[in-house]
Amino acid sequence: MNAPFEKQFTVVTPERVQLQLQTAGIGTRAIAHFLDNVLLGICNFLLLLLLVFGSEWIGSSLDSWANDYALAFLIIFFVVLNVGYYVGLEHYNGGQTLGKKWLGIRVVQENGQSATFISVLIRNFFRLIDFLPTLYFLGTMVMIFSKRDKRIGDMAAGTIVVVELQRDRLKRRRIVDKALEQWRPYVPDTPLSETARQQVGHEDWRLLSAYMERLPSLTDNKAAELGAPIARHLKAKLEAVESLRPMDDRAFLIWLYVQLRDEWEV
Numbered sequence: 001m002n003a004p005f006e007k008q009f010t011v012v013t014p015e016r017v018q019l020q021l022q023t024a025g026i027g028t029r030a031i032a033h034f035l036d037n038v039l040l041g042i043c044n045f046l047l048l049l050l051l052v053f054g055s056e057w058i059g060s061s062l063d064s065w066a067n068d069y070a071l072a073f074l075i076i077f078f079v080v081l082n083v084g085y086y087v088g089l090e091h092y093n094g095g096q097t098l099g100k101k102w103l104g105i106r107v108v109q110e111n112g113q114s115a116t117f118i119s120v121l122i123r124n125f126f127r128l129i130d131f132l133p134t135l136y137f138l139g140t141m142v143m144i145f146s147k148r149d150k151r152i153g154d155m156a157a158g159t160i161v162v163v164e165l166q167r168d169r170l171k172r173r174r175i176v177d178k179a180l181e182q183w184r185p186y187v188p189d190t191p192l193s194e195t196a197r198q199q200v201g202h203e204d205w206r207l208l209s210a211y212m213e214r215l216p217s218l219t220d221n222k223a224a225e226l227g228a229p230i231a232r233h234l235k236a237k238l239e240a241v242e243s244l245r246p247m248d249d250r251a252f253l254i255w256l257y258v259q260l261r262d263e264w265e266v
Contacts, residue, residue, distance in 0.1 A: 007148065011112045021112060022163040023149040024105040026140060029161060033136075035099035040085060047078055083124070090120045104164045119157040126153035172213055173261075179216035180258070186251045192259040199237045200256075205264045208234065212257045227253055 008022045024032075051074050089097045095106035095115045107115045107123070115123075130139025130151045139151035148160050180187075211230055215223055231249035234256060247255070 009148065011110070021108075021160070024103075024161040024163050025149055026143055028103055028105055028163070029143075029149075032097070032099035032103040032105060035102060036085070036097050039098060040082060043081060044078070047074070047081070050074065051078075086124045086127070087120055090115060090124070091117045095120075100161075105161055106164055107159050107161050110158050110160055115157075115159050119159050123153035123157035123159050126151075126156050129153075175216055176212050176257075180254055183251060183254050186248065187255045187258065188247070188251075190255075192256070196238050197260070197263070200234070200260060202264075204234060204237065205260060208253060208257055208260070209264070211253060223250060 008020060010020055051071070086097060090100075090107050093101070095108055100106055107120065109115055109119060127139075130136055130142070130153055132138045136151075139153070142155075143149050143151050146155075148154075150160060154160060207230055211227060214226070218226065227249050231252050235252065238256075
């Protein structure tokens with residue numbers, strides 16, 4: 001569903017953290033929007049029933065001025081529901097309507113940070129223009145020619161819709177955690193100092209995490225063979241940490257991975 005129409009790119013946050021993001025393509029966004037419309041359609045239908053049957057009860061029970069106020073309230077609620085659904089959820093639910101959440105996508109700022117209320121408001125205001133002349137034709141055409149799958153609302157608001165890669169990371173992390181359980185008795189609880197952390201770069205982390213993701217499927221001999229050069233490389237980087245030198249290579253890599261993953265798995 002996602003590839004090949006979705007694109008990967010790197011952004012650097014104001015905190016100078018590199019994020020690998022993948023845009024949500026037209027197909028994924030269309031399905032999410034369809035699900036949102038189904039939910040809103042159900043709510044609108046129930047509201048319409050309330051409006052019809054409620055107006056009959058109100059008309060027979062209240063004075064004419066109260067009847068007008070009650071109907072006006074229901075109409076205002078109808079408008080607030082349909083507009084506020086997107087604005088409210090995208091702002092207060094981490095960039096996700098219910099449809100986006102089910103599809104694993106979310107709205108973020110261009111720099112990877114959470115979408116601001118103003119940005120969410122602007123992108124949804126421009127939804128009316130994206131819809132022209134019908135069925136989001138204009139918005140779809142703009143997305144096709146956009147490098148980051150942006151509709152007009154995203155361009156105006158400085159937002160992008162990205163695939164939530166965290167699900168895949170959590171799945172891999174659970175698999176790795178299960179494999180780490182058998183090594184827990186051999187891994188020290190010694191914390192890694194801040195100075196030592198600064199010695200580990202992005203490429204070092206990629207090397208370490210790639211090894212750890214393969215570890216559950218490796219035999220003991222293969223794990224030792226592949227882990228030895230990686231451990232030598234990382235121990236050399238952390239040579240100031242004397243307690244690391246006698247540590248078994250695999251135990252060292254597991255220990256270092258556990259110490260660093262919360263920092264690097266953004």
